[in-house]
Amino acid sequence: MYKIIEKIFTFLYPIFRKWGLGSTFASYLSLVLNILVLCLISYLIYLVFRFVLVKVMAIIARNTKTRFDDILVANKTEKYIAHLIPLLFIYKAVPIILDRFEYWESVFGKLVGVYIVLLLLWIIRTIFSSLRDYLKLKPRYSDKPIDSFIQVIMIVFWLFGLTVIVSKIFDINQNELLTILGAVSAVIILVFRDTILGFVASVQVAINDMVRIGDWITMERYGADGDVIEINLATVKVRNFDNTTTTIPTYSLISDSFRNWRGMLNSDGRRIKRHVLIKTGSIRFLNDTELENLKKIELISAYIDTRKAEINKYNLAHNIDKSVPVNGRNMTNFGVFRKYITEYLHQHPGLNKEMIMLCRQLQATSQGIPLEIYAFSYDKRFENYEYIMADIFDHIIASVGYFDLEIYELPTEKSIASSGI
Known part of the structure; x- marks a missing residue:
């Protein structure tokens, strides 16, 4: 292949000399024309190999079972x-084209060599990225830190590539360069x-992409809770919501x-997750009279009718003795209250109905x-x-009494005095 390249880019200079052109002028003219020919041939090679490789890879991808x-x-x-x-073709051709221009031959040869190394590293990166994506599809590797392994491997390749680039640019033997780096690394690290x-x-x-300027982050160890305003080599500056600045x-x-609250800000809603404590002693079964009174509350009127019919049907079918309220199935004031709050949440204009919406009972x-x-x-x-959340809990606290429930709070001097203790 080298002989073919040599024939392509060395035939012009002798022709120009035979035409009577001076040595210098013939050299520069042949150089310009050779560069044009080099660009044209390189582009044609690129088009051919891109077409072939793309077609071949597409055919292989369609006809194999692996992904x-x-x-x-x-x-x-x-x-x-x-x-x-x-690029490999250009790398082989540069010494021939610039044979009479030693300085430029060295410069362009090094630049093309560096570009080849970087491109090789990028190809290796795409292969390992593909391997990472492929392994993530496998159930047996789904819980493995594949990203970390790939990052370590790529760091090794990048370090090796950088040593090759440095040795190429400064004409240093790679083994000597590694020896020098090993000797000074301890001092540099210290x-x-x-x-x-x-x-x-x-x-x-x-x-x-862990943090961007403008992200809202919270880092309790450093007392940071605000927007990132600067990221540099040594520190990250956060402007807290009280207008103080924390340096991390x-x-x-x-x-x-x-x-990092970016995911919340980019989502369709901000989560509300808060609870109130209901006194256990205030929870009890409801009788028919109480259910009739609660039916006046519009949000749960239909629910009480439907639920009551289901419970009565069940109790009659199983001959339940309802002289004792605990027998059979019953409705409680706490259960009806949970249903009321659920309906209230669905009616609230400030909540996203397309996302999770629950009123749930937690462990006592x-x-x-x-x-x-x-x-x-x-x-x-x-x-x-904060306004939406306060509005919801204002309503919850105010409506608890309608269901004969009580919210727990620590005893105060006034409550102790009123109880006569």
Whole structure:
């Protein structure tokens, strides 16, 4: 192949000399024409190999059962390989074209060599990314930290690639370069420890898209709760909601846990998750008279009729003795209250009806039974979110008495005096 390339790019100069052109002018003219020919041939090689590789990979992907080749196609691996082949051709042709221009031969040869190394690293990255996506489809690897393994492997490849690039640019033997780096690495790590940690953290934060400027984050260890206003090599600045500024070491973002609220802000609602404690002693069965009174509440009128009919049908079918309320099936004031709150939530204009909406009973505690609201507000702005949540719980607290329920609270001096204790 080298002889073919040599024949292509060396025949012009002798022709120009035979035509009587000077040596310098013939050299420059042949150089310009050879560069044009090189660009044309390289582009044709690229088009041919891209067409062939894309077609071949598409055929293989369609006719094989494995999904790995489909993922390779999705990651455009064959297109990057198609870029590599004309680059190799250029790399072989540069010393021949620039044979009479030693300085430019060295410069362009190094630049093309560096580009080839970077392109090889990118092809390796797409292959490993495809392998990662493929393994994630396998149930046996679904709980494995595949991303971490791939990142470690790619770091090794990038370090090796960088040593190749440095040795190529400065004409240093790679083994000598590795020896020098090993000798000074201990000193570098000791002197620039914080800078290195910050740099590594900055790269990981950027690659994994952990934090962006403008994100609302919470990091309790540093007292940070606000918007990120600056990310640099050593620190991340957060403007808290009280207008104070907290400075967090960048490395802490990958070594410690923090909460990023971006997902909530980008979602369709902000979660409301709060409960009130209902006194256990206030929960009881309801009799017919009480049910008739509760039917006046419009939101649960139809529910009480339907539920009461179902319970009566069951009790009659099983000959239940209803002289004792605990026998058979019954309705409780707490159950009816939960249904009322559920209906109230569905009627509330500030809640997103397309997301989860629950009024649920949690595990009983020594202070009572928690009644929790789990829903999402349309408006995610802090002040409006707090208003919506307060409005819901204002209603819950005010309506508890209509169902003869009580909310638990610690005894006060007034309550103790009124009880006569």
